[in-house]
Amino acid sequence: MTELEGMTLGARIKELRQRRGMSQKELAAEVGRSESWMSQVERDVQPVERLSVLQALADALGVSVQDLRPEARTAATGEPEPVAARNDLDGLRMTLTGHPALTSLFEARRTEAAFEIDALTEAVDHAWTLAHASRFKELTEALNDLLPRLEAASREAPADQRPHIHQLRARTYQAVAAAFARQGEADAAWVAADRALTAAEQSGHPLDVIAGHFRMAHAFMGLLHNEQAERVAQAAIDVLRPRIEREDSAPEELSLFGAMHLVLAVIAAREGSRATARARIEEARKIADRIGTDRNDFNTEFGPTNVRLHAVSVAVDLGDAGEALDLAKEVDPSGLSPERQARFLLDVARAHAQRRHVGEATAALLRAEQLAPEMIHGHPRSRQTLRDLIQLAGRRAPEELTALARRAAALP
Incomplete structure (x- = not known):
């Protein structure tokens, strides 16, 4: 439906509803929601993240999910995004494809395999540094070399070294999963998280298995499989x-x-469950208070600051932009990674977009771009926010906003 191009999700729903002669109350009843919820959706205040809700709306409006929200195509059908929207992880996707060490099944095992554990450990730490900075091009180059080395080492190193190598493999595949999840390539994130789980079990370190569950939950969320994501997280x-x-x-x-x-x-916020979302934030806050400081165990960056950042993100997902902006004033994310700081600024921009503050939202996105340009250019939520802002601004869109949208391939 080319006539809907450039519209926000809310504007599309409103237009399609009016074409069918339906009231907000009638459409809300069709999908089992309240009229006030539908009003917030049409004003782009209440996000719609769950695929089942999108499908219900599409069915009620007599269109496909892809007509309703084109960017849902990747998660719903597996079709790739346009080439212009691809990112620097394509090479890493190819490395992840197929058996991780096929030649080792056919070639004789080396009798004097010497594997420098310290060098491998340093390489894994460097990979995570790149992942936390969302430097995906460099990360791809590093992992295209590191992953084959780790896979070979896990099969050819002396037996007493293999548990440690398996642990390094687990950590590396967790970095791969995190990178793909952050760029909206959830199918590849799922593959990487699954390999991380296998390697973690082989290492004999159960907490690394839990860390693999964390990465897999994020992959499922990216696929809009919230039920699976919830099951993985709850099991842990x-x-x-x-x-x-x-x-x-x-x-x-x-x-x-x-x-x-x-x-x-x-997950609860994206499903519109305020009470559950806030209860989970409060549970996380209690745990963070017990720890007492920001940490980075298993590269989760969990601690009091990250909980505050998530409280902002949850408020945005619930459509509570004013609350999100008030909470954001109390957050100092400077001690966290560039990726986390940029994600925080993206959430601030989303909140401003909900309030139709185009200038403030643009400023937040530009600051985020300075911290993690590849993430802002490639993250699906970033591109959607840019499209929403362009739509809101119309002909008065600031030049810096349209320039950023071009860099992110977010223009129609």
């Missing part, structure tokens, strides 16, 4: 809870436990 919480109830719980366990509650908070 259930396993960790008896350990968390002990006074001498390790900070690493607390971090993973708290991070899983943040996952569930985001």
